Amino acid sequence: MALSDDVESMVTDPDLVSKRRGQIVDAAVRLFSKQGYARTSVQQISKEAGVSTGLIYQYFGDKDDILFLALKLVLDTYERDIPPQFIGLDHPLEKLGAALRAYCVVVDNLRSATVLAYRATRSLPVRRRVIIENAETRTNQLFKDVLAECIGQGLLKVPNIELLTYQYVHFSHAWALKHWAFNDKYDLESYIHEGGRLLIEPFLTEQGRKDWERLAII
């Protein structure tokens, strides 16, 4: 969860380390998203970040370190930005709707970075891939918990919590991954709305349906 997670730096001042790393990772995400990891050179990253090539090796062990922290930034953003969107809310269905919306909104903000995470996670060494996969699992757990709460209160009836959770997550990711197919048919808001009709409404109980219509969440 900390900023580094075992990437080492030659520079001692922690503030400077996180500032520089942020600067470099931001530039890297822009380039990786546009051109892919392999087609992006460290020289390009240094130019985009406005630093020298040598500097990068003061803050990262090698090029793979940059990719790892870039992906971690994406996953950390999910974990940081989604929960605040629903922890204040009272009604479980409200929370669920807000969680789905929040996930789609974050994906929309990080559209190309999300695609990057899909494409590049596998090219990390196993030990690091697991860290990223765990972060994803934790974010999924947020959904699962809210979903379980809805079920516990008799608002939803679902055949398989875990797989439905994955469908929510996939639905959100698809907004980035299949943007080439969706772009001319939906805007973000209508996409979210259709998500509710497809992945929440069919599973509402009698009671759930009443609340859902009253709350007019999505």
Added chain:
Amino acid sequence: MALSDDVESMVTDPDLVSKRRGQIVDAAVRLFSKQGYARTSVQQISKEAGVSTGLIYQYFGDKDDILFLALKLVLDTYERDIPPQFIGLDHPLEKLGAALRAYCVVVDNLRSATVLAYRATRSLPVRRRVIIENAETRTNQLFKDVLAECIGQGLLKVPNIELLTYQYVHFSHAWALKHWAFNDKYDLESYIHEGGRLLIEPFLTEQGRKDWERLAII
């Protein structure tokens, strides 16, 4: 749809061309799936395929050509193997169930190649990416048509055909993409079964439910 789609070869004999290309693409898919496109060298491919490096350039213009034909092989397999699984069937719900099962089975057979298609399509030049995306769209259309038939006969009631189609496709792909998460919880057959409970059963009409239970499809 033809084998080549504009990749040129120095060799004239068409049988030999397709044999050699198959041999090389098979080897490439194995390596690309394991190590990624960028980390795989043409020298490695030639060794894996049991030919010389020079030979590869008699059958492909450049390394990108190999990737293109590798991805095309995956998408063509989808298009070739799924329809036969349901065209003989009478009842639309039977077809839908068979289509979902067929898609999951094909993905299971091409698991690492499916992951490759997800990861690498974006690194093709635009013109070729479009060819791959069109192939995907055609396969999706198969689902959409069967789905429309079910709806037309009053067996299903779905809020959004297109997006539900994507959920089917995503569900199948997820078997490959999220295998690290699913492997110890489901086998292929139970995964397919859960897919039916999540993505078909909630949308059955009264009539549809009766038929579905009678047919015991998934």
Added chain:
DNA sequence: AATATGAATGAACGCTCATTCAGCAAATGC
């Protein structure tokens, strides 16, 4: 048997790119 053709080889070439390092500038310590 002599010749021609097309397939196959793999060493060599040139280029890209990750990584290093000798040196500069500024800050800090003595």
Added chain:
DNA sequence: GCATTTGCTGAATGAGCGTTCATTCATATT
């Protein structure tokens, strides 16, 4: 005011890669 440390630079290095091509081999043709 000198010495030392820290942050930083960017040209240089060298390994690895995609691609080429002079050559060999196998088969067909005359």
